[in-house]
Amino acid sequence: MVVKPEWLRVKAPQWQRVGNVKQVLADLGLNTVCEEASCPNIGECFNAGTATFLIMGPACTRACPYCDIDFEKKPKALDPTEPQRLAEAVGRLNLNHVVITSVNRDDLPDGGAEQFKRCIEAVRSRSPQTTIEVLIPDLCGNWEALEIILSAAPEVLNHNIETVSRLYRRVRPQGDYQRSLELLRRSREQAPWIYTKSGLMVGLGETAEEVQQVLVDLRSVDCDIVTIGQYLQPTQKHLGVDRFVTPAEFDAWQQQGSQLGFLQVVASPLTRSSYHAEEVRRLMQEYPRQRPAIALN
Template structure:
């Protein structure tokens, strides 16, 4: 049995607050990545009245061996009411910042881009002051689909690189490291006002220099924000943890990323791509991009 170090222990959640969020999610029949991907921060986020919404799921068309989202179920047709239900959840939860992610929907011609657009539009209709972050898949390199999402002008476009290039075949067999970097680069070219963001997991066998190379690669495509967190094995059937990275090493990566020009690096053992995502609002005030 693998024993987690002390720094990976999380505080017990305030179940009254957790229950309130769960009640809204169940009432509106919405999925969250917090639940579907067994996120260790679910207690804290639900207690604070926030959640990362998972659309077009919960069934995924890819079988990444690190991820706890179900890939064995058959994906269902898109639900035209989902964006409206999501917008209602944002209104009820009074969210200042919302993160919308999705399963991979390689079965759809646009990878689900149209559903992202409808979600952005419906949220803006009922909660215009809420900043919107979309965490999207690689869309199989369909750049027209990417343009479609960016046409709705989300405040942040996040696409996770997930791991170092050398480990892609094992960790993300249906993904492509260069394609993920290209997606982020094209985002900057298509809509310069959108903040770009990416995230990686560590503890899968990478070296310090390989992590630094990812940081340099992301800076080279003008990525603004990076999250780095410890990989945790969801079940025994998933990839095993190769190492538990110390908080000091996470601090070193944060310092390195910020030193070479990333606007923000959130790096700690419990960091996840949408953990404390609302902090991006401070970054937007410091480095404003929107016109008018």
């Protein structure tokens, strides 16, 4: 049995606050990646009154061997009420910053881009002061679909690179390393007012040099924000942990990322793509960008 090191122990949450968030989600029939993907930070985030909403799910069309989101169920038709229910949850929870992500919907011609746009517009209408981050799939390289999402002008567009190029076939067999970089490049080129973000897991067999190369590659497409966290095996059916990366190594990558020019580098064993995502509001004040009234035609 693999024993987690001390630095991966999570504080027990205050269940009263967690229960409040869970009740709102249940009332409105919403999913969160916090619950569906077995995130270790669920207690901390729910206690803070934040959640990463998972739209178009909970069933996914891809079977990534590291992810705990269900891929065995058949995806359902899109629910036209989902954007309004999500916006209502953001309002009830009084969120300053919201993260909206989705399962992969490769069964849809646009990969779910229009649903992302509807959700962004609904949240902005209900809570105009809330900043919006979307964590999107690769859309199978459908760049017209990407333009649909960009046209709604979220403050942050996040797409996770997930792992180093060498491990893609094993870790992300239906993904493509260069395609993910291209998505981030196009996002920056077509909507330079939107902050771009990406993240990767470590502890899957990559080398320190390969992680540094990912950082270089992300900066080559002008990515603003990067997150790096320890991979944890959700169940025995998933990929095993190759090793537990030490906090000192995360500190080194954080320093390297800062030297490469990222506006923000979040690197620690428990970091996840949306961990402390609300801190982007501070970044936006420090490095402001003017969002046009209508982003794209």
